[in-house]
Amino acid sequence: MNGSVNVSAGRSYLAIPGPSVIPDQVLQAMHRASPNIYAGELVEMTATLIPDLRRVARTQHEVAIYIANGHGAWEAALQNTLQPGDRVLVPSSGRFGIGWAEMAQGLGVETDILDFGNHAPWDMDRIAAALAADTGHRIKAVLAVHADTSSSIRNDVAALRRALDAAGHPALLMADCIASLGCDRFEMDGWGVDVMVTACQKGLMVPAGLGIVFFNARAAEARRALPRISRYWDWEPRANPEEFYQYFGGTAPTHHLYGLRAALDMIHAEGMEAVWARHAHLARAIWAACEAWGADGPLRMNVPDRALRSHAVTALRIGSPLGTELRMWLEQNLGLTLGIGLGMAPPRSPDWHGFFRLGHMGHVNGHMIMGLLGGIETGLRALDIPHGKGALEAAAAALAGA
Ligand SMILES: Cc1ncc(COP(=O)(O)O)c(C=O)c1O
Numbered sequence: 360m361n362g363s364v365n366v367s368a369g370r371s372y373l374a375i376p377g378p379s380v381i382p383d384q385v386l387q388a389m390h391r392a393s394p395n396i397y398a399g400e401l402v403e404m405t406a407t408l409i410p411d412l413r414r415v416a417r418t419q420h421e422v423a424i425y426i427a428n429g430h431g432a433w434e435a436a437l438q439n440t441l442q443p444g445d446r447v448l449v450p451s452s453g454r455f456g457i458g459w460a461e462m463a464q465g466l467g468v469e470t471d472i473l474d475f476g477n478h479a480p481w482d483m484d485r486i487a488a489a490l491a492a493d494t495g496h497r498i499k500a501v502l503a504v505h506a507d508t509s510s511s512i513r514n515d516v517a518a519l520r521r522a523l524d525a526a527g528h529p530a531l532l533m534a535d536c537i538a539s540l541g542c543d544r545f546e547m548d549g550w551g552v553d554v555m556v557t558a559c560q561k562g563l564m565v566p567a568g569l570g571i572v573f574f575n576a577r578a579a580e581a582r583r584a585l586p587r588i589s590r591y592w593d594w595e596p597r598a599n600p601e602e603f604y605q606y607f608g609g610t611a612p613t614h615h616l617y618g619l620r621a622a623l624d625m626i627h628a629e630g631m632e633a634v635w636a637r638h639a640h641l642a643r644a645i646w647a648a649c650e651a652w653g654a655d656g657p658l659r660m661n662v663p664d665r666a667l668r669s670h671a672v673t674a675l676r677i678g679s680p681l682g683t684e685l686r687m688w689l690e691q692n693l694g695l696t697l698g699i700g701l702g703m704a705p706p707r708s709p710d711w712h713g714f715f716r717l718g719h720m721g722h723v724n725g726h727m728i729m730g731l732l733g734g735i736e737t738g739l740r741a742l743d744i745p746h747g748k749g750a751l752e753a754a755a756a757a758l759a760g761a
Contacts, residue, residue, distance in 0.1 A: 367694040374731050375698035376508050376538060376672035376718035377561035381618075385564055388621035389614040396611050402603050405616055411623040412571060415540060415563075415631065416555055418547035420575040423594035426612045429537040432556035432570030433462045436533055438592035439574070439582045440554065443467030445499045448489055448530065450481040452514055453507030454702030459535060460502065471498065477510045477703060480667050483518055490526035499581070500531040500554075506539040506669035509702035511716065512662055513543060513669040520551035531578055537561065541626060542638045542671035542720045553578045562634075562671065564625070564721040565618040574598075625722075638670040640758065641719055641728045645673055647753035648732045652739065654747030657681065661703075671720035676703065679713035681744055686715055688738045695734040725758050 373380060394401040409422050416422075425431050441447065446469040449460040454477075460470040473485055481503075490498070501523065506513045516534050523532060533554040536545050540555075541562025547555050554574045560567035572594055574582075582588065582595065596605040604610070626634055646665060652658045661674035677685065682700060689695040700714020719728060732754050739746045 365692055367690075367692055369694060371694040371696065372727065372730065372734075373696045374718050375696060376716050376720060377558075378567050379561050379564060379718060379721035380723065380727075381566060382564055382622065382625060382722045384621045384625060385618045388617040389566075391614070391617065394613055396603065396613065401611065401613060401616065404620055405603070405606060405611065408616065408619055408623065411627060413573075415623070415626060416536075416547045416557075416573045417545065417549060417631070418555070418573050418575070420548070420573060421579065421594070421598040423572045423574070423597035424606060424612075425570040425572070425592075425597070426568060426607060426609075426615075427558075427570035428560070428567050429535075429556070429558035429570060430458075430462065432537070432558055432572055433459050433535070434466075435570060435572045435592050435594060436554050436556045436574075437463050437466055437468065438589050439572075439585075439594045440531055440533070440578060441466065441468050441499055442585055445469070446471060446497045447500045447502050448486070448493075448498045449473065449502045450486050450514075450519075451475060451507075452480055452504070452512040453477055453510035455507045455509060455535065455537075456502070456504045457702075459504065463502065478512075478661060480512055481514050481519070483515075483522055486519065487522050487526060490522060490528045490530075493528065496529055498528070498530045500533050502533050502535070504535040505545060506536075506543055506671060508538040508669075508672050508716075509674065510661055511669045511672045511674040512667055513539065514667075516545070516552060517550040524551070531581060538669065538671055538720070541634060543669060544635045547573055548575075559615065559619060559622075561718075561720045563619065564622045565615060568612055568615050569619065635670070637724070638719070641723060641725065642668065642670040642673070644725075644728055644754040644757040645717060645719060645732065647757040648735075648750035649673065649675065651748070651750035651753045652735075652746040656739075656745030656747060658739075658744075658746060671718070672698075673717045673719065674700065674703075674714070675716065676700070676714050677744070679709050679711070681713065681742070682715040683712035684742055685735070685738045685744065688742055689734050692741070693734045693737065695731065697735075729754065729758070
């Protein structure tokens, strides 16, 4: 370290795109003895989570909770709607679109992947052409990642619904909001989404461990038409349990439920519109700083067009090995952890070290983002990485609304 004094002691800051910073309220809610899972407070509290989850997803429809990460939520959505030999269309703008397609392949589902790479949003004309070409309606679902955490591209899910309707195509619209829920505006019912999957460790601010699937009547109908269904993944008893254990297909994730209760209280006390506005405002401060740094030197944002950027994660490239060097320096010297690049270069290739990501999802506010940006500015200086001037001023101006 150039300055020779290590200033990493103090509260560390995990600025990776999930798991996100856990609020003290959530941690405190989870710090308790195990409750009775057969009757009483936990059972009553769990029922209150369902309407509040619906309010986050902006849906009137069904909710099923799994003790799972996002991959489990992907699996649940697929298991309840498709059978081997079915076909899905997967427009992809990054690693997670491909990842959901691979989960489908693992279940014997055929995948038509429209790969738009790591830098471009969905091309709606190509999607429309793929739907129009499917005259026999073999495509049963479209798997759509709202914000791809690897590229930080945010796609237009409502436009996908319009494309399906314009083509008169009956495929289910299934959205992955694992990185966007509670960060970017998402309107499940308003946008005509049939199935939405999410997980609790990003915008919902809870430690990883809950996968949540929302589904409407059309999706429930697809589930009923299946010849058989895995007892474990079946969303029907989870959404409409006659006994408490059916919510979770077994023992409840007791402490996660208390954490989620606290997180939902925070989200709804702030209000969904305010939560989205906060994420958008903080993202603009980050973009302002990144644009200023990039005016001179190697740092570039992955998504040039602001309208296509996620408000929860920002993917950057800086050239190898500077990405890894910057991350390591910040963690070791400032107690600040940035996210690795994902899907931009093969993991063991030299190029892999040229990318990184900033997570700004969930429990983040202005001073945290200014700390994040001030940390990066410090690291760029310490490592002598060329960069444009005025990044922190630009971020402050964006936050101040100037
Ligand atoms: C958009 C998106 N989809 C799916 C996943 C997979 O979720 P998990 O790692 O919890 O299995 C992630 C994880 O980062 C994600 O960001």
